[in-house]
Amino acid sequence: MADQFPAIIVLAPLFGALIVGLAGSRDHRICFPVVLVSLAVSLFASLGVFLQVLQSGPVSYFMSGWDTEKSVLGAGIELRIDAINGLVLIVIAVVSILVSIFSIRRAGEETTEKTPQFYVLFLLLTVGIFGMTVTNDAFNLFVLVEVSSLTSYALIAMGKARRGTMAAFNYILMGTVGASFYLLGVGYLYLKTGTLNMGHIHEVLTANGGEIGRSPSVMVAFVMILVGLWIKMAFFPLYGWLPNAYSYAPSTSGCILAPLMTKVSVYVMIRVMLGVFGWEWVFGHLGWNHAVVWLAVIAILAGSVLALAQRELKKMLCYLIVAEVGYMVGGAWLADSEGWGMTGAIYHILADAFMTLCLFIAASILVKRCKARRIEDLGGMFKKMPVTMTGFIIGALAMIGIPPTCGFFSKFYLIRGGIESGHWEFVAALILSSLINAVLFFRIFEIAFFGNKPAEGHGHEEGETSEQGSIGEQALSVREARLSTLIPLLVTAAIVILLGVFNGPVIAVIRSAIEPLIAVGG
Amino acid sequence: MKEFFETSIEPHFNYWVYVILMMIGLWAVIAKNNLIKKLIGMSIFQTAIILFYVSVGVKKGSGIPIIPKAKEAAAGAGEHGAAGAVNPDLFANPLPHVLMLTAIVVGVSTLGVALAVAQQLFKDFGTLEEDEILEQIKTADKASPDG
Amino acid sequence: MKWFALIAVVITGSLLIYGVSDFPDWGDAQSPANAGAKSSTGEPIGESVSQFYITETGRLTHVPNLVTAVLADYRGYDTMFETVVIFAAGMAIFAILRVLREDKHTLGPPAKDTTADGDHGRIIVGTTCKILIPVIQLFSLYVVAHGHYSPGGGFQGGVMLGASFILLAVAKDLGSALTWFTEKRFMTLACVGILIYAGFGLMAQFLQRHFLDYGVLHVILPKTDEVMARSHSMLGVEIGVAFTVTAIMFAIYANLSSRGELKRGL
Numbered sequence: 001m002a003d004q005f006p007a008i009i010v011l012a013p014l015f016g017a018l019i020v021g022l023a024g025s026r027d028h029r030i031c032f033p034v035v036l037v038s039l040a041v042s043l044f045a046s047l048g049v050f051l052q053v054l055q056s057g058p059v060s061y062f063m064s065g066w067d068t069e070k071s072v073l074g075a076g077i078e079l080r081i082d083a084i085n086g087l088v089l090i091v092i093a094v095v096s097i098l099v100s101i102f103s104i105r106r107a108g109e110e111t112t113e114k115t116p117q118f119y120v121l122f123l124l125l126t127v128g129i130f131g132m133t134v135t136n137d138a139f140n141l142f143v144l145v146e147v148s149s150l151t152s153y154a155l156i157a158m159g160k161a162r163r164g165t166m167a168a169f170n171y172i173l174m175g176t177v178g179a180s181f182y183l184l185g186v187g188y189l190y191l192k193t194g195t196l197n198m199g200h201i202h203e204v205l206t207a208n209g210g211e212i213g214r215s216p217s218v219m220v221a222f223v224m225i226l227v228g229l230w231i232k233m234a235f236f237p238l239y240g241w242l243p244n245a246y247s248y249a250p251s252t253s254g255c256i257l258a259p260l261m262t263k264v265s266v267y268v269m270i271r272v273m274l275g276v277f278g279w280e281w282v283f284g285h286l287g288w289n290h291a292v293v294w295l296a297v298i299a300i301l302a303g304s305v306l307a308l309a310q311r312e313l314k315k316m317l318c319y320l321i322v323a324e325v326g327y328m329v330g331g332a333w334l335a336d337s338e339g340w341g342m343t344g345a346i347y348h349i350l351a352d353a354f355m356t357l358c359l360f361i362a363a364s365i366l367v368k369r370c371k372a373r374r375i376e377d378l379g380g381m382f383k384k385m386p387v388t389m390t391g392f393i394i395g396a397l398a399m400i401g402i403p404p405t406c407g408f409f410s411k412f413y414l415i416r417g418g419i420e421s422g423h424w425e426f427v428a429a430l431i432l433s434s435l436i437n438a439v440l441f442f443r444i445f446e447i448a449f450f451g452n453k454p455a456e457g458h459g460h461e462e463g464e465t466s467e468q469g470s471i472g473e474q475a476l477s478v479r480e481a482r483l484s485t486l487i488p489l490l491v492t493a494a495i496v497i498l499l500g501v502f503n504g505p506v507i508a509v510i511r512s513a514i515e516p517l518i519a520v521g522g
Numbered sequence: 523m524k525e526f527f528e529t530s531i532e533p534h535f536n537y538w539v540y541v542i543l544m545m546i547g548l549w550a551v552i553a554k555n556n557l558i559k560k561l562i563g564m565s566i567f568q569t570a571i572i573l574f575y576v577s578v579g580v581k582k583g584s585g586i587p588i589i590p591k592a593k594e595a596a597a598g599a600g601e602h603g604a605a606g607a608v609n610p611d612l613f614a615n616p617l618p619h620v621l622m623l624t625a626i627v628v629g630v631s632t633l634g635v636a637l638a639v640a641q642q643l644f645k646d647f648g649t650l651e652e653d654e655i656l657e658q659i660k661t662a663d664k665a666s667p668d669g
Numbered sequence: 670m671k672w673f674a675l676i677a678v679v680i681t682g683s684l685l686i687y688g689v690s691d692f693p694d695w696g697d698a699q700s701p702a703n704a705g706a707k708s709s710t711g712e713p714i715g716e717s718v719s720q721f722y723i724t725e726t727g728r729l730t731h732v733p734n735l736v737t738a739v740l741a742d743y744r745g746y747d748t749m750f751e752t753v754v755i756f757a758a759g760m761a762i763f764a765i766l767r768v769l770r771e772d773k774h775t776l777g778p779p780a781k782d783t784t785a786d787g788d789h790g791r792i793i794v795g796t797t798c799k800i801l802i803p804v805i806q807l808f809s810l811y812v813v814a815h816g817h818y819s820p821g822g823g824f825q826g827g828v829m830l831g832a833s834f835i836l837l838a839v840a841k842d843l844g845s846a847l848t849w850f851t852e853k854r855f856m857t858l859a860c861v862g863i864l865i866y867a868g869f870g871l872m873a874q875f876l877q878r879h880f881l882d883y884g885v886l887h888v889i890l891p892k893t894d895e896v897m898a899r900s901h902s903m904l905g906v907e908i909g910v911a912f913t914v915t916a917i918m919f920a921i922y923a924n925l926s927s928r929g930e931l932k933r934g935l
Contacts, residue, residue, distance in 0.1 A: 007880040014753065014867060021760070021860040025853075063746035065873075065882030071725070072716035077746045117764040124757045131750065139621055143750045146628045147757060150635055154761030157639050162646035163659060165639060165765075172636045173551055176564055183625065184571055188688055190618075191578050194701040195718050203715055204701075208708040212701075220688030533694035541689065545682040552674035579719075581703055582696035587735040588819070589727055610723040611698045616735035617719050618702070620744055623736075624751045627824060631758035634921045638762040641928060 005049040006061035006079040009089060010130045012041035017123035024116025031119045035100050038123065042130065043093035050086035054509070058082040060136070074197035080136035083513035084346055087506070088133050088267050091353050094495070095259050096126045098488040102361055103252040105484055106368075114158065121158075122256065125151040129264050138186045138276070139196045141268065142179060145232065149175045152261060155253035156245050167244035174241045178231030185224030188217050189276075198276045206278060213281050222286070225272055233265035235329055236299030239322045246321070247314035251364035254314070259357040262321060263349045266328045270346065273332065274517045283335040290423075296330025297429040299323065304436040311374050313363050316440065317356070320399060323433055324352050327414060330426050334417040339511075339518045341417025344410055346510050351398070351406035351499060358395030358492040362388055365481045365489070375444055379451030385480050389448060391489040396441040398496045401434045406500035413507070536577035544570035557640050557650045561633060568629040572622045579618035587616040730899045737816045741823075741903040745881045748906075749866050751824075752913050756859050759917035763856075766929030798840040805833040813911045817900065823907035827914025834919045843927055846919075852931060855916040855923075862913030866906050 016038025024031045052059050059081045060067075066076025081089070100122070128148025135141050153175070157168035190196060192212055193204040205213040212218065227238075234242040242262075246254050273282050283289055303323025310316040328348050334341025365388050366381065367373055382389050398407035411430060418427040480486070499506070531538055547570060550563020589608055640650060647655045693700035701707070705717025722739055732738040740748050813826030838846035870881040878885040883902035884895040893901060923931055 004874055004880075007874065011867065011871075011880065014863075015871075018860050018864050018867070021756075022857060022864075025856070062879055063881055064742055065879045065884065066743055071729075071743075072718060072721045074715075074718045075721055075743050077744060113769045114764050114767070117760050120760050121757065121764060124753065124760070127753070137747075139624075140744075140747050140750070143624055143628065143747055143754065146632070146754055147750055150631060150754060150757045150761055153635055153639070154757075154764050157642065157761075158764040162643075165642050165646060166655060166659065169557065169636070169639045169643060172632065172639060173560060173564060176632050176636075177548070177551060177567065180568055180571055184574065184685075187571065187575050187578065191692060191700070191702050192706070194703070194705045195715065196617075200715055204706040207706075207714040208710075208712075211709055212706060212714075215691050217688040217691055220684055223684065530690065534689050534692055536695050537689040537692060538686070541682055541685045544685070545678045548681060549674055549678050552677060553671050577695060578700075578702045580696045581698035584698065586820070587723070589723075589733050589735065608724050608727065610704070610720040613723050613735065615703045615719045616722055616739050619736050620739045620747075623740060623824060624747055627751050628754050631754050634758050634925070635761045635765070637925055638765045638921075641925060642765055645928070 002048060002052065003061075005045040005052070006059060006081055006134055007063075008045040009042050009049065009093075009134060010079075010127060012038045012045065013123040013126045013130065017120045017127065020116055020123065021120045024119065028115050031116055032100070032104055035119050035123060036097065039093060039097045039100060039126065042126070043090070043097060046086070046089040046093050049081050050083075050090060053081055053083050053086045074137075074195040074200045077140050078136040078197055078199070079134045080199070081134055083509045085133045085267065085271070087346075087350055087509065088264070089130065091350050092126065092129055092133065092260060092264070095353055095357055096122075096256060098357065098361075098492055099252065099256045102255060102364075102485050102488040105482060106252045106364075118155070118158065118252075121151045121154050122252075124148075125155065125256065125260075129260050132264055132268055136198050136275075137196055138189065138198055138201065139183075142183050142186060145179050145182065145268075148261065148264075149179060149232075152253075152257050155257065156249040159248065159250040159253070161248045163244060164248035164250075167241070167248050171241040171245045174231055174238070178228045178238075180228070181224045181231070182228030185221040185226075185228060188221035188224065192218055192221070198271070201276050202278055205276075205281065210281065210285070213277075213285065219286065222277060222282075226269070229265055229269045229272070230329075233262045233269065233325050233329075234322055235325055236295060236302055236322065239299075239303075239325075242322060243315055243318040246318045247312065251360075251368060255357065255360045255364060258318070258321060258360050259353040262325055263328075263353050266325065266332070266345070267349055269329070270332050270342070274342075274514070279518050289333045289335045289421075292333040293330050293423050293426050296326045296333065297425050299326030300330065300429045300433045304433040308436055308440060311376070313367065313373065313375055313378075313444075314360075316375070317359050317363055320359075320437070320440075321356060324348070324356070327410075327430065327433075328352070330423075330429075331414045331417060334414075334421045334423055334426065336417050336421035337518075338420060339417075339514050340413055340420055342514055342518075343507060343510050344413030344415075344417050346514070347406075347413055347503070347507060348410035350506070351410045351496075354492055354495050354499060355395055355398045355405075355407055358391060358489065358496055359399065361485065361489045361492060362392035362395060365485055366392070369481055375447065376451075378444060378448045381448040387486055388481055388489065391486075391493045393445065394493040394496055396437075396444070398500070400437045400441060404500045405496050406503065407496075409500055409503040409507075536573065536580075540570045540574040540577065543573065555652050557643065557652060560652075561636050561640065564636070565629065565633060568625070568632075572625055572629075575618040575622045575625070579615035581611060581614055584612055584614045587613045587619070589613065729896065730903070731896050732817050732900050732903060734817055734819065736820070737822050737903060737907075741906050742881075742883065742899055745870075745906065748910070749863070749870070749881070752863055752866060752910050755917045756863055756913055759856075759859055759920045762921055762924050766924045767931075768929045794840050798836060802833050802837060805836070806830060809833065809911075813907055814904070816907050817904065823910025824914055826907075827911035828918055830911065830915040831918030831922075834915075835922045838919075838922065838926070843923060844932065847923065847931060850919060852920075852923075855920050859913045859916035859920070862909045862911070862916065865909030865912065869902050869906055869909075 016034050019034050020031050049059055061079040063077040125148055128144045131144035132141055135144060153168050153172050157165050189201055193201050195201055231238045246258050300323050303319050303326055307316045307319035310319060328345045331341045331345030398405035401407045401411040415427050415430055544567055547563045547567030551560050554560050554563060644650055647658055649655060703719055706714045708714055722735055726735055726738045730738050730742055809826045809829035812821035812829060813823055816822030834846050834850055873882040873885050874880055876885045876888060883899045886902050887893045887895055887898035890898050890901055
C-alpha cells in the first residue's frame with residue numbers, strides 16, 4: 001500500500017472524475033462527496049509520501065514496472081518525489097479541498113445545470129496539477145500541462161460573462177504557444193541526449209565535464225522551455241492572458257486557478273533548472289542570472305503599479321499575482337552561493353498559494369454578496385461582513401508582508417538571498433512593492449472601515465458581470481456569507497498565519513532538499 | 523554559397539522547413555485579426571513541431587518499426603546470443619512516433635475546445651474579428667464602467 | 670501588432686535555426702536520439718532507450734509493432750493521460766457550448782427545409798452511406814484489433830469509428846445519428862473507455878505491482894504467461910482508448926455543428 005502512494009496521488013482524482021462523469025448527471029448531489037473523498041485520498045497519500053521522503057530520501061515510482069532492473073532508465077515513466085514537491089503536493093491537495101468546500105453551493109449557481117461537468121473538469125485540473133508536480137519525465141510533463149490547461153480553458157469559458165469567453169480564447173492561444181515551446185525544448189533535449197527522463201537527461205548533460213551541455217542546441221532548448229513556462233506562469237512580458245482570464249472567470253474557477261496554476265508552473269521551472277540542467281549549468285555555464293533578475297524586478301514593479309491603477313477588486317488581485325510571480329522567478333535566479341534566494345522562492349510558492357486563495361475567496365464573497373466589483377463599493381463592509389473582512393485582512397497583511405504571516409517570512413528569505421548575492425535592485429523592488437501593497441490594501445481597509453456609503457448594486461443592467469447571478473435584489477440587505485464559504489476562508493487564513501509561525505521546520509526541509517543540488521554544482 | 527548549402531542546409535533540410543512552417547504559424551497567431559485564422563495558425567504551429575519530432579526519429583535505410591516474427595527473433599536472440607538479435611539500424615526509432623501520436627491528440631483536443639470557445643464568442647458578439655470584439659467590449663465598458 | 674509579430678517571429682526563428690546548426694545530420698542512425706548519447710571519445714553515456722525498445726520489445730512483450738508496445742506499455746501512463754486529454758476536451762466543449770435550457774435567444778436561424786433540394790441527391794447519398802458505413806465501422810474495428818501487428822490502434826480505430834457516425838450525421842441529419850448514439854450513451858462510453866484503461870492499471874496495483882504493470886495480470890487472464898499478459902492487456906487498453914475517442918469525436922462534432930443544442934446540426 002505505502003509504496004503505491006505516488007500513483008494514488010494522481011489516480012484518486014482521476015477516478016473521482018470518472019465517477020462524477022458517470023453518475024453525476026443522474027443525481028447532482030453525488031458530485032460533491034465524490035470530489036471531497038477523492039481529494040482527501042490524494043491528501044492522505046501526499047502526506048504519506050512526504051513522511052517517507054523525510055525518513056528515507058526521495059521516492060521513485062516506475063509506471064508499468066519498467067524500473068532500472070527490468071529495463072534501461074527512461075524506458076518507462078518515472079514519478080519522483082523529493083521534499084520540495086512533497087510540500088507542493090500537500091499544498092495542492094489542501095487548496096483544492098478548500099476550494100471544493102467553497103464551491104458546494106457556488107458551483108450550482110454559477111454553472112446552472114452543468115455542475116457535474118464542472119466537477120469533472122475541476123478534478124481533472126487537479127489531476128493535471130498533481131501529475132505535473134510528481135512526474136520525472138519531460139514529455140509526460142507536457143501531457144499533464146495540457147490536461148491542466150484544457151480544463152482551465154473550459155473552467156474560465158463556462159461562465160456567463162462574455163469577456164470571460166474572450167479571455168479564455170486569448171488564454172488558449174497563449175497557453176498553446178507556451179506548451180508548444182516547452183514541447184519543442186524537450187524535443188531539442190531529446191535530440192541531443194536520446195532520453196526523456198529528467199534525471200537521465202541531467203546525467204547526459206553533465207557527463208564527461210558537461211561537453212554535451214555546452215552545445216548551442218541545449219542552450220536553445222533551455223530558452224524554449226523557459227519561455228514556454230514563463231507564458232504558463234504569466235511572467236512579466238508574457239502575462240497578457242492572466243488578468244482578464246482570472247477576473248472574469250466564474251468565482252470557483254478563479255479560486256482554484258489563481259492559487260495553483262502559476263505556482264505549479266514556477267515549481268516546474270525550478271525543477272527543470274535544478275533537476276534537468278543543474279545549478280552549475282544554469283548559473284555557471286549560462287550565467288544569465290543578472291538579466292533574469294532584472295526582468296523579475298521589472299515584473300514586480302510593473303505588476304504592483306498596474307495593480308495600483310485598477311479599480312476592480314479582482315483585477316487588482318490578478319495584477320498582484322503578476323508581481324508575485326516576479327518575486328518567485330527573481331528569487332529562483334538570485335543564485336547566491338548558499339541558495340537562500342531559491343529557498344525563499346520555494347517557500348513563497350507555498351505561502352503565495354494560500355495568500356492568493358485567501359484573498360480570492362474573500363474577494364469572491366464580497367463581489368457576490370454586495371455586487372462590489374469596484375473597490376469604492378466596499379464602503380462599510382466591516383460592519384456588515386466582519387468575518388469575511390477578517391479573512392480578507394489576514395490575506396492582505398500576508399501580501400504586504402507583516403509578521404507573523406507567511407508573507408513576511410518568504411520576503412525575509414528572498415531579501416536575504418538578494419543581499420547575499422548582491423542583487424540590491426531586487427531587494428529594493430521587493431521593499432517598494434511591499435509599500436505599494438500596503439498603500440493598496442490600506443486604501444481598501446479605509447473604505448471598508450469608514451466609508452459609510454452602502455453598496456447599492458450599481459444596476460448591472462448590462463448582463464456583463466459574471467457575478468450577476470439570478471438574484472434580483474437591488475436594495476441589498478447584505479448579511480454575512482454562508483458557512484460553506486466562510487469555513488474555507490477562515491481555514492485558509494489560519495494556514496496563512498500558521499505557515500508563518502512554523503516557518504522554521506518548513507525552511508529546514510527545503511534547505512535539506514536543495515543543499516545537495518547546490519553542492520553538485522560545487 | 524554552394525558550400526553553405528551542402529554543409530548547413532542539405533543535411534538539416536527538414537529542420538529548416540520545420541522552422542519556416544512554425545514561423546508562419548506563429549505569425550498568424552500573433553498578427554491575424556480573424557480568430558479562426560489565428561486557430562489555423564495555431565494548428566500550423568503545432569504541426570511544425572510534429573514534423574520536427576518525426577525528423578528526429580529517421581534513420582536512413584531503415585523500415586517501419588514493426589518487427590515481423592518478434593517472438594522468433596526474441597527466441598533466436600536467446601539461443602544464438604547477440605548474432606540472432608534484432609539489428610536496431612533496420613528499424614526507425616519508435617519513440618518520436620509515439621510522442622507525436624500524443625501531440626496530435628493533444629492538438630486536436632485543443633483545437634476542438636478553441637473552436638467551441640470561438641463559436642460561443644460568435645454567439646455573444648456576432649463577429650469573429652478581434653478588433654470588432656474589442657471595440658464592443660470597450661463600448662460596453664463606457665456604458666457601465668464596472669461591467 | 671504586425672511589427673511586434675514580425676520581430677517575435679524573426680527572433681524565435683533565428684534562435685531555432687541557431688539551435689539547428691549543431692544537430693546531427695538528418696537520417697543519421699548513430700545520432701543520440703537513435704542510438705543513445707555518446708561522449709566525444711565515443712563512449713556511451715547511459716543506455717539508449719530507443720535501441721532498448723527495438724531489441725528487447727520482442728522478448729519482453731511479444732508485440733511486433735514497436736509503436737504500439739511503446740505507446741500502450743512502456744509509456745502507457747502517458748497514453749492514459751492522452752485519453753484523459755480527449756475526455757477533458759469533450760467535457761470542456763459540453764461545459765462551454767451545450768445549451769441545456771430552451772432559450773429563444775440562443776437559437777440560430779431556423780434550418781432550411783432540405784426536402785426542396787430534390788430527392789435524387791438524397792437517394793444517392795443515402796444509399797452510398799448505407800453501404801459505406803458498415804464497411805467503415807468494420808474496418809475501424811480491424812484497425813483497433815490489429816494494432817499489434819500493423820500500423821493502427823485505439824486512436825486511429827476510434828477516430829474512424831467516430832467518423833462513421835459523423836458521416837451518418839452529415840449525410841442524413843444529426844437527429845438520426847443521435848437517435849442511436851444518444852448523448853447519454855456517448856458521454857457514458859467516454860467515461861467507460863478511460864475506466865477500462867485505468868482499470869487495467871488498478872488491477873495490477875491490487876496484485877501488488879505498480880500501476881499499469883500488465884505482466885502480473887497473467888494471474889487473471891486465462892492461458893497466459895507474464896509476457897503474453899502484457900500483449901493481451903495492451904489490446905484491452907487500446908479498446909478502452911477506442912471507446913473514448915469514438916465517443917468524444919462524435920460529441921465534438923455534434924456540439925459544434927448544432928451550436929450545443931444537439932438538434933438539427935448542419
